[in-house]
Amino acid sequence: MPATSREGNTVMKIRTLGRHAREGVKNLVRNGWMTFASISAVTITLLILGVFLILAMNVNFFAQNVEKQVEIRVFIDTLATKDNIASLEQNIKSIPKVASVQFIPKDEGLKQLRESMGEKAYLFEGMDKENPLPDAFVVKTKLPQETAAVASELKKLEFVSSINYGEGTVEKLFAATGAVRNVGIGFIIGLGFTAMFLIANTIKLTIVARRREIEIMKLVGATNWFIRWPFFVEGLLMGIMGALIPIVILIISYHYLVDAINGSLIASQMFQLLPLFPLVYQVALALLAIGAFIGIWGSLVSVRRFLRV
Amino acid sequence: MIEMFDVWKTYPNGTNALKGINIRIEKGEFVYVVGPSGAGKSTFIKLMYREEKPTKGQIFLGGFNVSRIKERQIPMVRRSIGVVFQDFKLLPTLSVFENVAFAMEVIEASPKQIKPRVMDVLGLVKLKHKAKMLPSELSGGEQQRVALARALVNNPGIIIADEPTGNLDPETSWEIMKLFEEINQRGTTVVMATHNREIVNTMRKRVVAIEAGQIARDEQRGEYGYED
Ligand SMILES: Nc1ncnc2c1ncn2[C@@H]1O[C@H](COP(=O)(O)OP(=O)(O)O)[C@@H](O)[C@H]1O
Ligand SMILES: [Mg+2]
Numbered sequence: 001m002p003a004t005s006r007e008g009n010t011v012m013k014i015r016t017l018g019r020h021a022r023e024g025v026k027n028l029v030r031n032g033w034m035t036f037a038s039i040s041a042v043t044i045t046l047l048i049l050g051v052f053l054i055l056a057m058n059v060n061f062f063a064q065n066v067e068k069q070v071e072i073r074v075f076i077d078t079l080a081t082k083d084n085i086a087s088l089e090q091n092i093k094s095i096p097k098v099a100s101v102q103f104i105p106k107d108e109g110l111k112q113l114r115e116s117m118g119e120k121a122y123l124f125e126g127m128d129k130e131n132p133l134p135d136a137f138v139v140k141t142k143l144p145q146e147t148a149a150v151a152s153e154l155k156k157l158e159f160v161s162s163i164n165y166g167e168g169t170v171e172k173l174f175a176a177t178g179a180v181r182n183v184g185i186g187f188i189i190g191l192g193f194t195a196m197f198l199i200a201n202t203i204k205l206t207i208v209a210r211r212r213e214i215e216i217m218k219l220v221g222a223t224n225w226f227i228r229w230p231f232f233v234e235g236l237l238m239g240i241m242g243a244l245i246p247i248v249i250l251i252i253s254y255h256y257l258v259d260a261i262n263g264s265l266i267a268s269q270m271f272q273l274l275p276l277f278p279l280v281y282q283v284a285l286a287l288l289a290i291g292a293f294i295g296i297w298g299s300l301v302s303v304r305r306f307l308r309v
Numbered sequence: 310m311i312e313m314f315d316v317w318k319t320y321p322n323g324t325n326a327l328k329g330i331n332i333r334i335e336k337g338e339f340v341y342v343v344g345p346s347g348a349g350k351s352t353f354i355k356l357m358y359r360e361e362k363p364t365k366g367q368i369f370l371g372g373f374n375v376s377r378i379k380e381r382q383i384p385m386v387r388r389s390i391g392v393v394f395q396d397f398k399l400l401p402t403l404s405v406f407e408n409v410a411f412a413m414e415v416i417e418a419s420p421k422q423i424k425p426r427v428m429d430v431l432g433l434v435k436l437k438h439k440a441k442m443l444p445s446e447l448s449g450g451e452q453q454r455v456a457l458a459r460a461l462v463n464n465p466g467i468i469i470a471d472e473p474t475g476n477l478d479p480e481t482s483w484e485i486m487k488l489f490e491e492i493n494q495r496g497t498t499v500v501m502a503t504h505n506r507e508i509v510n511t512m513r514k515r516v517v518a519i520e521a522g523q524i525a526r527d528e529q530r531g532e533y534g535y536e537d
Contacts, residue, residue, distance in 0.1 A: 013417055015417075015419065015420075016417050019414065212398075212400065213400055215398070216398055216400060216411070217411075217415055218384075218387070219358075219387065219392055219398070220387065220388075220411070220412040220415050220416075220459070220463075221384045221385070221386075221387035221388035221412075221415060221416055221463075222384060222415040222416075223381070223384045224381070224384075226415060226417075
């Protein structure tokens with residue numbers, strides 16, 4: 001009687017896979033201009049998406065560089081003895097959020113100050129004998145965002161005379177880089193959905209043209225997956241082909257951009273573009289994956305409606 | 310082979326197309342389904358290959374409870390039935406051979422099986438010599454013979470036809486009917502909705518008359534019984 005064991009063979013035969021691939025490619029060729037329109041839509045979307053991805057990754061890189069530079073300077077009371085300083089160092093190290101502690105004797109501190117002043121270093125001439133700077137610790141936190149919290153803890157320790165970590169500036173910087181990141185992610189998601197919608201719509205048109213074929217396939221006993229597969233292949237191919245052009249364009253133009261900027265004077269330790277590799281691999285992979293996903297999703301969404309024949 | 314128990318069909322718009330159908334069709338029978346236009350003949354046919362679902366009642370067909378099966382089992386039911394329509398339903402871009410082979414490809418038969426089997430059925434409908442032509446290059450009768458070949462190619466136990474001669478002239482209609490007769494004599498059950506009075510009255514078979522969604526008459530070697 002009604003036997004569940006009489007369902008279709010779910011394991012696809014290799015020959016059938018070949019047929020679906022052939023049908024998918026045939027459909028792409030047969031619907032030449034619509035294929036072209038779809039691929040163009042993916043190309044444009046992925047190009048914009050790729051530019052944003054590269055931009056976002058570089059902003060992220062820049063933010064990380066800036067964050068890495070954030071450090072807390074803990075100035076030590078001039079009355080502290082060597083033992084006092086040693087126990088202070090232990091106390092700082094015992095704060096869990098602290099990543100590293102480095103002792104900067106006052107001579108070293110003066111040298112660093114001079115270097116940072118550049119041309120105006122002459123202002124500090126003759127200070128070597130009467131160095132007004134105290135000894136200090138440079139503290140780095142595990143997470144840059146925890147700087148303020150750690151700073152307030154450090155303030156409470158014995159033999160700490162004062163603390164400097166650029167209050168206010170640091171907080172503002174984190175807020176800014178965070179905002180840039182979020183806007184970038186939002187934009188990329190929005191563009192991704194636009195592309196999916198475009199593909200789904202284009203494949204829908206090609207399916208309408210093949211409505212009769214689907215109807216007959218259902219009549220002679222085709223399973224839904226058998227009907228879906230060629231469209232799946234078609235969508236996948238469109239997505240991947242749509243990703244290839246943006247990948248090539250982005251690799252070439254980013255290559256020139258990196259050459260131009262990282263070799264120039266604007267570049268500094270903080271402001272630098274990410275190197276060509278592995279960035280382009282990552283972006284290429286991301287675009288291929290997104291292109292494939294968009295294509296497959298678009299085709300499956302479109303075909304679903306037509307399977308209820 | 311085919312059984313219906315108190316089958317009702319109400320379309321979403323409220324039309325009661327079938328009202329309490331009970332019927333039993335044995336393996337190897339040849340049944341005409343006749344009746345006025347709008348009586349429910351097409352609905353009766355559609356329920357069998359699960360194009361439509363009954364609102365109430367049970368339908369058994371070749372080991373399936375067609376009224377109860379899950380969506381994904383529908384293909385299996387259809388593979389045990391061959392369906393033929395008034396408008397042929399051929400794919401215009403495929404050749405005669407490809408149109409028939411299509412039904413075998415869909416159930417994932419191997420090319421080795423497909424070729425000889427398709428030529429066999431094309432031989433049965435006497436169209437071997439036109440295997441490479443497109444449907445548009447054939448007459449209506451020839452197109453219906455291709456459709457019949459496609460319905461037969463997977464060796465179904467049942468052939469269901471909804472007015473297969475509706476678009477054909479009398480002479481061509483007879484050719485098609487002779488093919489159905491031949492197929493039936495090879496053991497295939499045939500259920501055919503038809504308006505063709507001359508055929509029903511000449512090629513005598515079991516006649517089931519549906520009127521206003523109910524079986525009004527069911528006779529062996531019956532007559533058409535309506536003045537068209
Ligand atoms: N898809 C449908 N939706 C609504 N009503 C339908 C549908 N198909 C058929 N009907 C109605 O059901 C009745 C029976 O139709 P049908 O089975 O096609 O009759 P026949 O084939 O005998 O001419 C008619 O009144 C028809 O209008
Ligand atoms: Mg009808």
